[in-house]
Every structure is written in C-alpha cells, then in structure tokens.
Amino acid sequence: MSDKKKRKQGMLENVMRQFNNAADIMELNPNIRKILSITNNEIVVHFPVKMDDGNVEIFTGYRVQHNNSLGPYKGGLRYHPTVDIDAARALAMWMTWKTSLAGLPYGGAKGGIQLDPLKYSQSELERITRRFTYALGTNIGPEFDIPAPDVNTNPQIMAWILDTFMSTKAPSDRSANMHVVTGKPIGTGGSEGRDRATGFGVFLNIKFWAAHNQVNLKGKKFIVQGFGNVGYWASYFMQEEGALMVGVQDAYGSLANKEGISVTDLFAHSRTNRGSILGYTKANEINKEDFFALDCDICIPSALGNQITLKNVGGIKAKLIAEGANGPTDVEAERILLDREIEIIPDILCNSGGVICSYFEWLQNRNGEIWTLDEVLEKLQRKLFDSFNRVLKTAQEYKVDLRTSAFIIAIKRLEDTYVQRGVFP
Structure with missing residues (x-):
C-alpha cells in the first residue's frame, strides 16, 4: 500500500480514535455512539468537462454529510489530489465536532474534487466548478448543506457555485438562495472579515x-x-x-x-x-x-x-x-x-473562526443585513473566547488535554439533542 493511501486512511483513523477516546471518558450513551460513528450521506459524482483544447476529462467529486441533528450540514470544498471518500469522511466528522463546540446551529459536511488546480486554466476551473455544482444538485441547499472555501478554493469559486445553483431556481426564488454557500466575494453577498x-x-x-x-x-x-x-x-x-x-x-x-x-x-x-x-x-x-x-x-x-x-x-x-x-x-x-x-x-x-464567520455571513444573507468589519471581528472574538474558556474548564473538570476536552463538549451537545428529541421512529 502506498504512503499516500496510508496517510489518507490515517486521517479517518485519527478522528475515530479521538472520538472514541472522548466517548469513553464521558461515558457516552452507546446508542448515540453508534449514530455518531457513521456518516448520514455520502455523495460521489463523476462528471465530464470540456477542456480548453476541446478534449473532455472526467472528474470525481465528493460530498460527505456526517450529521445534521443540530442544523444544516456545513463544511468546505477542497480541490486537491488527496481528496477521496476517506478524507471527506474524516473532515466531515471534524466539522460536526467543530460546529457543535462553537455552539452553531449546524452539522458537519466536507467534500471537493480530486484534482490539482494549478494544472487547469481559470476558464477550465470555472467549468469544472459549475459542472460539479450541477452534479451535486439538491444535495446542497441554503437550509440543507452549505459549502464554503477550503484548500485551493476561494471566493471566486464560491461565486461560481452560487450562480450555478441559483440558475436552477425559479427567478422568484433566487434571492432566497444567496446563502447556499459562504465565503463569497463581498460584492456577491460575502461578509467582511471572512477572508481573515x-x-x-x-x-x-x-x-x-x-x-x-x-x-x-x-x-x-x-x-x-x-x-x-x-x-x-x-x-x-x-x-x-x-x-x-x-x-x-x-x-x-x-x-x-x-x-x-x-x-x-x-x-x-x-x-x-x-x-x-x-x-x-x-x-x-x-x-x-x-x-x-x-x-x-x-x-x-x-x-x-x-x-x-x-x-x-x-x-x-x-x-x-x-x-x-x-x-x-x-x-x-x-x-x-x-x-x-x-x-x-x-x-x-x-481554526473554528472560519466556520463561525461563515455563520455570520449566512445570518446576514438570511436577514438582509450587512455588518462592518469591526462588528464581525468583535463578535468572532467573543465567541472564540467563550469556546476557549469552556474547553479550559472542561479540561480541568475531567483532567484531560485540550483536544479531549473540546471533543467532550462537542459530543455532549449532540448527545443532549438526541436524548431530548429521541431517535425516529
């Protein structure tokens, strides 16, 4: 087995070991452990794109949705040769813990396309992105699964996703779909401060x-x-x-x-x-x-x-x-x-500042508001300060390291949700 394959498998193994370690310490309900140990949905799409020279290439895209008990799936899309289903699974699980720890009304997802963007022109990347968005179809949506930038993706790519997604909607519904992605350019509904x-x-x-x-x-x-x-x-x-x-x-x-x-x-x-x-x-x-x-x-x-x-x-x-x-x-x-x-x-x-600010952008789009840079950074600082102190307090309470403490907080919020709502049917 190649080193690259081992490394990809290692990411999923790492997040599962981190999860199980925290679950053991906090004595997580065994039924809820079963639910949180697996993903909800795994989407793999293969799609053709015409290159600048007229040839067609087939690309493989992924979107893994781990858990949405707290709210819509949320997580980035990356364009990188290491993107595969195991990497997407691991990263989607980390997003679930990250959004839960931050106290956001989100679940976790992740995905992307297996490619090296440096090998493609700007026009080719635009066609690849738009075709990927079309292939994902209703697997993303402003109240269901909200992508964001990640490795090798940026505000321009988010703008292409937004435009492609909105073009599939009736004209009367398009303004209601501005928050299908976050990390957009400022002039396209993005938030001040999201870049940093x-x-x-x-x-x-x-x-x-x-x-x-x-x-x-x-x-x-x-x-x-x-x-x-x-x-x-x-x-x-x-x-x-x-x-x-x-x-x-x-x-x-x-x-x-x-x-x-x-x-x-x-x-x-x-x-x-x-x-x-x-x-x-x-x-x-x-x-x-x-x-x-x-x-x-x-x-x-x-x-x-x-x-x-x-x-x-x-x-x-x-x-x-x-x-x-x-x-x-x-x-x-x-x-x-x-x-x-x-x-x-x-x-x-x-690194949760990114998804917290994505939440701020999502809120602004939904409510028709525009916040200043100072407002965004102040709100971000307050939220992160609260998270940091809760992690410190829980680490002292359980006598564990900061990672295990963060996982305990994140998992406990999800456990409480399942206990209160029950498991259907």
Whole structure:
C-alpha cells in the first residue's frame, strides 16, 4: 500500500480514535455512539468537462454529510489530489465536532474534487466548478448543506457555485438562495472579515492561551506550515502582536531565518510568484524534513492533515502547537507531545473562526443585513473566547488535554439533542 493511501486512511483513523477516546471518558450513551460513528450521506459524482483544447476529462467529486441533528450540514470544498471518500469522511466528522463546540446551529459536511488546480486554466476551473455544482444538485441547499472555501478554493469559486445553483431556481426564488454557500466575494453577498477569520481565530486562540499561561507573545518565535489564507493571516496577526516568524513552509519549499521573516514582505513576494514562497532572498531555503525541528516557541501547522507524525515529532522544539489545519497531528505523535508537556490547541477549537464567520455571513444573507468589519471581528472574538474558556474548564473538570476536552463538549451537545428529541421512529 502506498504512503499516500496510508496517510489518507490515517486521517479517518485519527478522528475515530479521538472520538472514541472522548466517548469513553464521558461515558457516552452507546446508542448515540453508534449514530455518531457513521456518516448520514455520502455523495460521489463523476462528471465530464470540456477542456480548453476541446478534449473532455472526467472528474470525481465528493460530498460527505456526517450529521445534521443540530442544523444544516456545513463544511468546505477542497480541490486537491488527496481528496477521496476517506478524507471527506474524516473532515466531515471534524466539522460536526467543530460546529457543535462553537455552539452553531449546524452539522458537519466536507467534500471537493480530486484534482490539482494549478494544472487547469481559470476558464477550465470555472467549468469544472459549475459542472460539479450541477452534479451535486439538491444535495446542497441554503437550509440543507452549505459549502464554503477550503484548500485551493476561494471566493471566486464560491461565486461560481452560487450562480450555478441559483440558475436552477425559479427567478422568484433566487434571492432566497444567496446563502447556499459562504465565503463569497463581498460584492456577491460575502461578509467582511471572512477572508481573515480562520487565521485571526488561530491567532486569538494563541493569545488566549498566552494570557492564561502568563506568556508575553512579544519576541516569541513561531513557525508556520502553509502560507495560504490561514497561514498568512495567522502569521500577520502574530507579527502585529510582536512575535517573530522564523520559519515557513508551503507546498513548494521551506524557508528559515532566525532573525525573523517579514510576513507582509514574504506575502507580497508569493503573490508575484504564483503563490510560492521560493525565491525569497531574505531567508534561507532548508530541507523539508528539517522544518518542524526549527528552534521556536510556537508551531502553527496550517496546511494539510497528518503532518506531525512519528517521523518528525521527536525534533519539535515548540512549547505550543496551534492547529490551523484540520487533523495536522496524528494520534501517536500527539501522545509524545503531551508526554513532553507540549500543549496543543486542537483544530476544532483553533481554526473554528472560519466556520463561525461563515455563520455570520449566512445570518446576514438570511436577514438582509450587512455588518462592518469591526462588528464581525468583535463578535468572532467573543465567541472564540467563550469556546476557549469552556474547553479550559472542561479540561480541568475531567483532567484531560485540550483536544479531549473540546471533543467532550462537542459530543455532549449532540448527545443532549438526541436524548431530548429521541431517535425516529
């Protein structure tokens, strides 16, 4: 079996082990455990798209809907070669826990298309997106399943999904479907602050952790894996707080400078370099395998799942791991980190700013409101502060780590819902 296949299977195994560990500790009702252990729906679509040269390619798209007992399914769509049914299952389950922990009226879903978007033109990506949306049909909807941006997708792709979905509705119904996706461009019903919400939330959780532990972030060294939307904004706000980025890694390479790397300068470079950090002259290129071993105080993995593993965990020097990505730390590596008293702010808490802000966008669309950037960020900060404190309190109550605490809170909310409503019939 290939390493790639093992890695994909590992994500699903990780989330199930995390779930079962928390379920054991909280003594979850065994019948509810059965329900939450499986997905509700799994949609796989194969669809043809004509390329610029006239040839037709067949693409495979996925949408896994894990649970909707708290409200409509919610979760991103990613365009990446690693997208498959197991990855979608794992990510959909994480979304269920994430929305539940945040106290949102949502369930969890995830999906995407198995492709490398760099291999396609803008016009080809538009046709792929529109054809995927049409293939999904009524499996998405503003009160049923609401997609959002994820890895390699962006506001433009959300706008194409919105337009395609609305074109299938009667003219009188189109305005009622604006909230079928979130993460849209501002001029197409998007929310102020959605672009930075996930990264800002990562930063806020680090700031809350620092305050709780009486740590001053000024002068603290951090490294970030992934310099896309999440990694950039997390780094930007860390730099604004006085912290120093000493290492950064993306899909193209790894850079380090113990004296610090300017976040804004590097971002400007990457914008003129097809999104790549390579070729930046104010930092040294290092081997990919040496990245997590860089000398730092805080590590922010903001790329893909299963990045911190038994292969590299031994070299980690950071005192805090702030998970900007979903599932970046595998279960075995996490045990070693916790044994070394390295704290982890878990993904379902740390990167939940994105889905919280998506909820704000959904509300604005439904209610015909437009909030300012300050309003959005203030509401986001309040919600995340409440989540962080509840996770701390539950961790102390159960004498567990922050991830297990977050899972207990999320699962308990779902358990209460099933107990109160019953199981049909």
